[in-house]
Amino acid sequence: MSNSDVSNVERLIARTLGIAEDRVTEGLEYQSIREWDSLGHVSLMVALEGEYGVEVDDELILTLRSVAAIRDFVAGHALAGEGAVTPAPAHERAAAVPLRDARPALHRGLEGVVFDDTAITHIDGAEGVLEYRGYSIHDLAGRASFEEVAHLLVYGELPDVAALEVFRKQLAAARSLPAPVLDLIRALAHAHPMEVLRTCVSALGAFGPRRTPGTDETYVEARSAGIELIARIPMIVAAHHALRSGREPLQPAEDASHAEAFLTVLLGERPSPAAVRFIDKGFIVHADHSSNASAFTARVAIGCRAGMTAALTAAISAFAGSVHGGAAERVVGLIDDVGRAENAEAHVAELQGRGEPVMGFGHRVYRTEDPRVRHLRDTVVELSEERGDSRGLDILDAVARAMRPYGRHGVAANVDLYAGLAYRLLGLPDDLAVPLFVVGRTPGWVAQALEQQANNVLIRPLLAYAGPHGRTYRNVEER
Numbered sequence: 001m002s003n004s005d006v007s008n009v010e011r012l013i014a015r016t017l018g019i020a021e022d023r024v025t026e027g028l029e030y031q032s033i034r035e036w037d038s039l040g041h042v043s044l045m046v047a048l049e050g051e052y053g054v055e056v057d058d059e060l061i062l063t064l065r066s067v068a069a070i071r072d073f074v075a076g077h078a079l080a081g082e083g084a085v086t087p088a089p090a091h092e093r094a095a096a097v098p099l100r101d102a103r104p105a106l107h108r109g110l111e112g113v114v115f116d117d118t119a120i121t122h123i124d125g126a127e128g129v130l131e132y133r134g135y136s137i138h139d140l141a142g143r144a145s146f147e148e149v150a151h152l153l154v155y156g157e158l159p160d161v162a163a164l165e166v167f168r169k170q171l172a173a174a175r176s177l178p179a180p181v182l183d184l185i186r187a188l189a190h191a192h193p194m195e196v197l198r199t200c201v202s203a204l205g206a207f208g209p210r211r212t213p214g215t216d217e218t219y220v221e222a223r224s225a226g227i228e229l230i231a232r233i234p235m236i237v238a239a240h241h242a243l244r245s246g247r248e249p250l251q252p253a254e255d256a257s258h259a260e261a262f263l264t265v266l267l268g269e270r271p272s273p274a275a276v277r278f279i280d281k282g283f284i285v286h287a288d289h290s291s292n293a294s295a296f297t298a299r300v301a302i303g304c305r306a307g308m309t310a311a312l313t314a315a316i317s318a319f320a321g322s323v324h325g326g327a328a329e330r331v332v333g334l335i336d337d338v339g340r341a342e343n344a345e346a347h348v349a350e351l352q353g354r355g356e357p358v359m360g361f362g363h364r365v366y367r368t369e370d371p372r373v374r375h376l377r378d379t380v381v382e383l384s385e386e387r388g389d390s391r392g393l394d395i396l397d398a399v400a401r402a403m404r405p406y407g408r409h410g411v412a413a414n415v416d417l418y419a420g421l422a423y424r425l426l427g428l429p430d431d432l433a434v435p436l437f438v439v440g441r442t443p444g445w446v447a448q449a450l451e452q453q454a455n456n457v458l459i460r461p462l463l464a465y466a467g468p469h470g471r472t473y474r475n476v477e478e479r
Helices: 003-017 038-052 058-063 067-080 090-095 137-143 146-155 161-173 179-187 193-207 219-244 258-267 273-286 293-303 308-319 327-338 341-353 373-387 391-402 416-425 430-454
Strands: 121-124 129-132
Touching (some): 003 067, 038 058, 038 067, 129 146, 137 373, 146 219, 146 258, 146 430, 161 258, 179 219, 193 430, 219 308, 219 430, 273 373, 308 430, 327 341, 327 391, 327 430, 373 391
Antiparallel strands (some): 121 129
8 A cells, every 4th residue: 555545544534533634543443532433433434435436334334443444445445446345354354453552452432342131122223123121112102102111111011901000190199299399490490401300300319218327229119219200200391391481380180191291281281182192102212222321320320229319310410411312402403503405415514524413313323213213203294284384394304315325324313303393393492302301211211220220230340541650759849
């Protein structure tokens, strides 16, 4: 491979990742710098395809994870001749990447690390499969109620008629918030809904059953606390929105469904059937997603025997981050930024040119379209027709078409894309997108925490020290 070929590769990598060429060194690899994240990696694969007229398949994308591997690939392409790429066997490509140090392999972000077994949620990212305890998300979203799905996640089985009635009554009985927590919501009416939710869920811990000092929460106590949180978290979100809107929170009917009770308090009026259907389906598709960052956080907390309320407070804190649940709020701004459907392609090109993500696309797990997307889009279609407003739907569909070249590499539409638009169509402010996601996700967090507690082990990964050694201490006057 000539020096000019090497320079061309380095320039391509630098340009695509948006970094200076002198940062493209032999040791640079996927996730070793902030710019070479999952989105940057896909953008780099697309750039390689465009530059060299090749197709980077799923096997190859997993091996082209370092500057050295990309150089070897380009060199092999040049030797084979344009349009006749025959990559070396995987073991040869791996061998071409030099070992940096004799130390344990790093798995930044714990990517690819399996830390335990689970019987809750199965995901096949390559095929776009999502199952809760063996049931397809398509069956559950199309036929079940949220209460059935929450029962399935918490207890492990779909309820029969009697068990479902008992569970519904449990949720209804737990909806009332302690007066001091309601006062706290009132005092925080000015704050962002996620800040209020995190603070008030933590406060709920002070109103649970008192335990003898030195004793841990039992499994049954944790489950009871989890069911209360499934009922109360939506009431915190709804009461806060009511109070900041100048309304006192309504008391929902005892026989109201979970979705209907939530919307009644949130909107201050009885919701339309279409709105209830959307919220119910939205809660179902958001209910769990295996060991994502917030579920893992909940497991770490309850693995320390901190208790269910502490575990969910920790999960909410993680979920608020802009690259986790917080992305849902940012997706809504995409509609405003694009403005009109015909601007979608140019807007996508502009973002990709700046190395910025297109919100609502890409997922750490799915290599194809997120299976939850179709259900949310169906309800957005229904809500758009009910309100006679298809502008937002047209824009998002156009953006999805513009993103198709990236879909082959796993940057397809994700669950956030249509959710925020649906909330807008319900007349809700954009900052409720993430809290509504939390309301749906609560049963999954509870199930994950319970599974961790049932067969607990303290989660304690390691860090590979990469700092200096043997430094000499000097008194402060000598420094």
